[in-house]
Amino acid sequence: MGLITGNPPLTRPDATFAAPTEIKYGVGKVDSLTIELQIAPDLAERTRVAVFTDAGVAAAGLLDQVRQAFADSEYTIVAVIDDVPPESDAEFVKRAATKLNEQEVSLIVALGGGSVMDTAKIAAVIAAYGGEAGDYEGGFMVPGPITPIIAIPTTVGTGSEVTLAAVVKDNVRRRKLTLASPFLFPRLAVLDPNMVATLPAKLVAWTGFDALTHAIEAYSCVEREPISAALALGAIELIADNLEAAVREPGPTEARAKMQYAATMAAMAFSNSPVGAVHAIAHSVGALFGVHHGLSNAIALPFVMEFNLPAVAPHYAAVARALGVAETGQSPDALAEAAIAAVRALKQRCGVPAQYREVGVPTDADTAAAITDLTLEDICLSFNPIKAERETILALVTRTL
Ligand SMILES: NC(=O)c1ccc[n+]([C@@H]2O[C@H](COP(=O)([O-])OP(=O)(O)OC[C@H]3O[C@@H](n4cnc5c(N)ncnc54)[C@H](O)[C@@H]3O)[C@@H](O)[C@H]2O)c1
Ligand SMILES: [Fe+2]
Incomplete structure (x- = not known):
């Protein structure tokens, strides 16, 4: 008999478990981010970087830390989207997707809480396949791979850094849109305690x-x-x-x-x-x-x-x-x-x-x-x-x- 769970019977005839995101933990991991990128064969050559964040995270000095991490490296930050709204929305995501394509972005850094990470995920989908967030609502609607996302969570809740989900508001219909797809798993999650030090x-x-x-x-x-x-x-x-x-x-x-x-x-x-x-x-x-x-x-x-x-x-x-x-x-x-x-x-x-x-x-x-x-x-x-x-x-x- 299991001491904590009581060893309950299996209740599903079949199941899939997927957690493909690589997780890097450590105080100061963000400072050495480019080293992590260079040792990853699929990321090393992706040098045109877009950073997503929001006003609160930027004001806390975390955007500067990321900029610093990329300074004097082979990577160039070609777009900074630093005004992601709280809980984000479908219109914002669409505008962000346009910026990704204009700047021919090859790597996305999502620095923030769930609002920022989910915005980055859905913007990457629209940049790759067009349309709007609502077109991909529900399960398995994303048609294929997206630009790899490096997720740097700055809150201690959503876990979007390792999930297949993304949520934004549809302000017109006053409801939330949830997307779930294996293509939405970030490529890398960077858990750096320095990134949550300033969280109120x-x-x-x-x-x-x-x-x-x-x-x-x-x-x-x-x-x-x-x-x-x-x-x-x-x-x-x-x-x-x-x-x-x-x-x-x-x-x-x-x-x-x-x-x-x-x-x-x-x-x-x-x-x-x-x-x-x-x-x-x-x-x-x-x-x-x-x-x-x-x-x-x-x-x-x-x-x-x-x-x-x-x-x-x-x-x-x-x-x-x-x-x-x-x-x-x-x-x-x-x-x-x-x-x-x-x-x-x-x-x-x-x-x-x-x-x-x-x-x-x-x-x-x-x-x-x-x-x-x-x-x-x-x-x-x-x-x-x-x-x-x-x-x-x-x-x-x-x-x-
Ligand atoms: N994709 C998923 O799997 C998943 C799961 C659960 C929730 N969500 C979504 O995530 C969103 C909520 O995300 P959240 O709870 O992480 O909050 P959030 O991203 O909305 O951030 C909340 C506030 O905290 C500030 N902030 C964040 N980190 C900070 C830091 N280190 N220092 C100072 N200020 C900081 C931000 O500027 C913002 O004002 C919702 O839209 C929700 O639906 C997604
Ligand atoms: Fe949640």
């Missing part, structure tokens, strides 16, 4: 909860499998041990470095065992009210766990053990409930609000209905362990408000 405390908390949500949802979704499960539990343990310290103390600390790893591991898990109802609700609230993705997940997470509990109590018991909940002979169901309590307690200690009303989302019936309608359309809902009718999802959404 609240963004450490919010993005850290995005990673926790990835891990918990991947571990309990309908397409779970053992490799993703191991990565998810490892990530949960790292987050339980390090998130609070990472929130408290800036700098390239051990806690922030471990949160970088946790985010990457959780993302490798959910890239293969997809996320569920938390993300479906969070995407919808994000699209309608501009709530940050990680914060939006953090709010919905315990409510969705309560909702899913009857279907996945043994999995939540394993989550409780990974979170460090003490076992005192309680039943598996009680342990599963303790996982939810532990998530709520961690949120509180990290200063994360409990309900959407605290971040300005209205609580009226029309709002609940609008969020519910978008949630029902979201692809992530299909991987949730409990399927439900509209009225039941509406009741769940209403509890989160």
Whole structure:
């Protein structure tokens, strides 16, 4: 009998696990980036570089560090797209794609959080194959390879540096577009703790909860499998041990470095065992009210766990053990409930609000209905362990408000 998982039966007749992105970790890895490129036969000759980033990351001095890393090298930065908007959007991505083609870019550096990395991914798709983001929405719609992406995450949440996914807003239809394709895996992920040293405390908390949500949802979704499960539990343990310290103390600390790893591991898990109802609700609230993705997940997470509990109590018991909940002979169901309590307690200690009303989302019936309608359309809902009718999802959404 497995000590953490209880060794549950395999529930899938077949599965694919893919995590092709090479991962380089180390304090100062960005400074020596060109050496890493030169020793990679497929990257060495790709010398026309575009850097994607956003205003906050540039203001934190990280863009200058990347420029410095490329100075006096065989590589030339031919385009800098440094104004990626938060959670980005389809129009911006299209304009960025035009710049990539104008400058004949052969290598992309995505320096930032999920907003920047996802923008770079989709811009590279449009640069290669034309059209717009919406043309590639859904699974397996990207027709072929894209310009290789070097992903340098500066937040500790999305894990886009190792995933096959990319998300942007469709501002016209006020919804999020999710693309999933094996061609969207970045070529290289550079985890350099210097890149998260400046991340403000609240963004450490919010993005850290995005990673926790990835891990918990991947571990309990309908397409779970053992490799993703191991990565998810490892990530949960790292987050339980390090998130609070990472929130408290800036700098390239051990806690922030471990949160970088946790985010990457959780993302490798959910890239293969997809996320569920938390993300479906969070995407919808994000699209309608501009709530940050990680914060939006953090709010919905315990409510969705309560909702899913009857279907996945043994999995939540394993989550409780990974979170460090003490076992005192309680039943598996009680342990599963303790996982939810532990998530709520961690949120509180990290200063994360409990309900959407605290971040300005209205609580009226029309709002609940609008969020519910978008949630029902979201692809992530299909991987949730409990399927439900509209009225039941509406009741769940209403509890989160
Ligand atoms: N592709 C995927 O697999 C995946 C998974 C989950 C979420 N997402 C998407 O990622 C997006 C959210 O990304 P995010 O949570 O990483 O946040 P973000 O990229 O939107 O960044 C949030 C803010 O933090 C600032 N910031 C980032 N790093 C900083 C640093 N080191 N120092 C100072 N400021 C810094 C940015 O300037 C920005 O203002 C959403 O669009 C979400 O849908 C994608
Ligand atoms: Fe997420």
